Amino acid sequence: MDVTFLRFNTTADEMARTVGNVGEDSGGLFGSLDGRLYNAILLGERMIFQLSRMPRLLEWHTEAALAAALAQQEVQAAVQSLKSFERLEPVLTSESDRFQSTLNGMPERLTEALVHQPEIVGLMQTSRDLVVRLGALENTAKTFDKTVSQLSE
Numbered sequence: 001m002d003v004t005f006l007r008f009n010t011t012a013d014e015m016a017r018t019v020g021n022v023g024e025d026s027g028g029l030f031g032s033l034d035g036r037l038y039n040a041i042l043l044g045e046r047m048i049f050q051l052s053r054m055p056r057l058l059e060w061h062t063e064a065a066l067a068a069a070l071a072q073q074e075v076q077a078a079v080q081s082l083k084s085f086e087r088l089e090p091v092l093t094s095e096s097d098r099f100q101s102t103l104n105g106m107p108e109r110l111t112e113a114l115v116h117q118p119e120i121v122g123l124m125q126t127s128r129d130l131v132v133r134l135g136a137l138e139n140t141a142k143t144f145d146k147t148v149s150q151l152s153e
Helices: 008-019 031-071 073-115 117-152
Strands: none
Touching: 031 073, 073 117
């Protein structure tokens, strides 16, 4: 017998046979008490029946709620976004490795830059002097050009 589909009236009939003459048709001084006892026993059995199936009912409700949530467009868009992040993982891993190698090479580069700093300062001073001299040369060329223009007139 499959207890999942147990019918309550079958249970009530079986209980009436085993308990005796208990039910609504019993009379006498204890007739109403017998009816209440019968209802209490039925209520207890129904509670046990339902509570024994509560984990399955909760599972079904959870599955239905999850399916309803996944059916919403916003949730589907969020799931697609997460899947796109999964495709980015190899790219991010390679970029992270490249960045780490750049950071690992940074101390040597900084040391090399500091070693050559006096030479760079000297080159900057030389270039400033060169700019000044070129400015003076340009002025001399302009003066020479004016002089040539005046002589040719």
